[in-house]
Amino acid sequence: MKFAAIAALVTAAAALSPAMGQEQTAAEAGADTAPPRLVVAISVDQLSADIFAQHRQDFTGGFARLLSGVVFPSGYQAHAATETCPGHSTILTGNHPAHTGIIANHWFDMNLERDEPSMYCAEDTSVPGSTAEEYTVSPRTLLVPTLGDLMKAANPASRVVAVAGKDRSAVMMGGHDADQMFWPGESGFTTFADREAPASLAEINAMVATAATSDRQPLPMPEACTAYYRAIPAGDNQSVGTHLFARGPGGGRAILTTPEGDVLTLNLAADLVSEMELGQGEATDLLAISLASTDYIGHAYGTEGAEMCVQLMALDAMLGDFFARLDARGIDYVAVLTADHGGLDLPERQQIQGAPDATRLLPGFETLNERLAAETGLEAPLLRFSGPFGDFYVDRSVPEERRAEVRDRAIAMISAHPQVHRVFAREEIAAQPMPSGPPESWSTLDRLRASFNPERSGDFLVVLNPRVTPSPVALPGRYVATHGSVWDYDRRVPILFWWPGAAHFEQPLGVMTVDIMPTLASLIDLDVSQASIDGHCLDLMPGAETNCPAVPAPSSP
Structure with a gap:
């Protein structure tokens, strides 16, 4: 056309x-x-x-x-x-x-053998010189x-x-x-x-x-x-x-x-x-x-x-x-x-238009690393993060014996921000069973668990309040609104x-x-019964006929 x-x-x-x-x-x-x-x-x-x-x-x-x-x-x-x-x-x-x-568009891998640990979700990190911005497209992740x-x-x-x-x-x-x-x-x-x-x-x-x-x-x-x-x-x-x-x-x-x-x-x-x-x-x-x-x-x-x-x-x-x-x-x-x-x-x-609580992000996140450095006496950056919500990682430069301290101080600082709904430590998310049942009834922790991968997710995750747009200024024609919550x-x-x-x-x-x-x-009559999947077949045939394969009855004890 x-x-x-x-x-x-x-x-x-x-x-x-x-x-x-x-x-x-x-x-x-x-x-x-x-x-x-x-x-x-x-x-x-x-x-x-x-x-x-x-x-x-x-x-x-x-x-x-x-x-x-x-x-x-x-x-x-x-x-x-x-x-x-x-x-x-x-x-x-x-x-x-x-x-x-695939936990995000970008995340941080502290084991990457390169200066910048940020990586792109469709990046082949094995290519020499690859970065999160200049990368070879690949499904490897x-x-x-x-x-x-x-x-x-x-x-x-x-x-x-x-x-x-x-x-x-x-x-x-x-x-x-x-x-x-x-x-x-x-x-x-x-x-x-x-x-x-x-x-x-x-x-x-x-x-x-x-x-x-x-x-x-x-x-x-x-x-x-x-x-x-x-x-x-x-x-x-x-x-x-x-x-x-x-x-x-x-x-x-x-x-x-x-x-x-x-x-x-x-x-x-x-x-x-x-x-x-x-x-x-x-x-x-x-x-x-x-x-x-x-x-x-x-x-x-x-x-x-x-x-x-x-x-x-x-x-x-x-x-x-x-x-x-x-x-x-x-x-x-x-x-x-x-x-x-x-x-x-x-x-x-x-x-x-009826949502007076909608707002843009208030200051605070842009100075987070500097405030943490002042409190701990360590050199910034102490945290790696792509934005004011989602996965936060303690930087690999932080000594092992002080990682828990840095994380706890960061969680306390972020939790005090007036637009933060809650901060979840990775241990809390990992302990949560994978959610089941209707997704509209899932708790915030259930939703986070469905995104959490222990090899890739952060040390803690930040959830902003509803209707907080995480960009502090509007740039019409480029960036005024978003998603990700x-x-x-x-x-x-x-x-x-x-x-x-x-x-x-x-x-x-x-x-x-x-x-x-x-x-x-x-x-299309493709048997996926041996595949490990979270979803289930939807019956698209009204009436007695069904497109979904029969579910085996549970075996007797």
């Missing part, structure tokens, strides 16, 4: 999209008894259950198609570390971050197999392809043995150095080059978005709420922070389906797609303005076009769509399944993203 076509698709809400027409034809044909030949797993980065519910009545394209299938509108990324890398690691592994090992890995182990003829707007998203969904994997690089989409590039890659990168050297006019605003078009002061003489994605030349983040980023990602995915003839072989293939523009836009402009509304209307149209391309090829496929985490709007807008606005995500002939129902129970992998496995 060309970028210019977005405007027409966004404003065509009243018309039946080609995708919806194809959907009716496929549904009339009825479901095939054979397993589908293609699994399409889509993650929309930062698509919270809240904003999805807010706009769902206005969808007419791809989202509307998915809403005609099996709908879990209030699913959960159940763990505490609601960031991109941990969230993506749950979707196709069936495991919480405690078991995937992922401790468990993905659905694609298990598919290829069962039948090497299965192909696995991942296309994403971020490298970490591609790796966490594509897994260890993907045939092709693509993410944005310096001059377009890129892949591993040892992979032969398909023709589709050159074609899409030509589009990226054109986009990077072109001006873009404002997108038209659908009628459904007019109520959100309101300027909200944020930062120094700036505002959010009325930006409609006009821009001058520029690549990278300038493209990704507009609907055009998702257009390019979906175009590449659809082109690869055609070039590789995915879904048209004897074995079932997997196409994993992660769409990043919703996240970039949420960070840059917040979640409750015209920017997010226009993005979701555009994405709805793009997904409709993408599904129509699959339909045109006659592919028998099953699709699932979810998100890696939710998100929170910027506090400046929340405060005037233990609170439900960051945990709740939609989970939608669709295939031709799927009987529609909606279930508001708090199912989890770790349930997606075993559910997809059941739909």
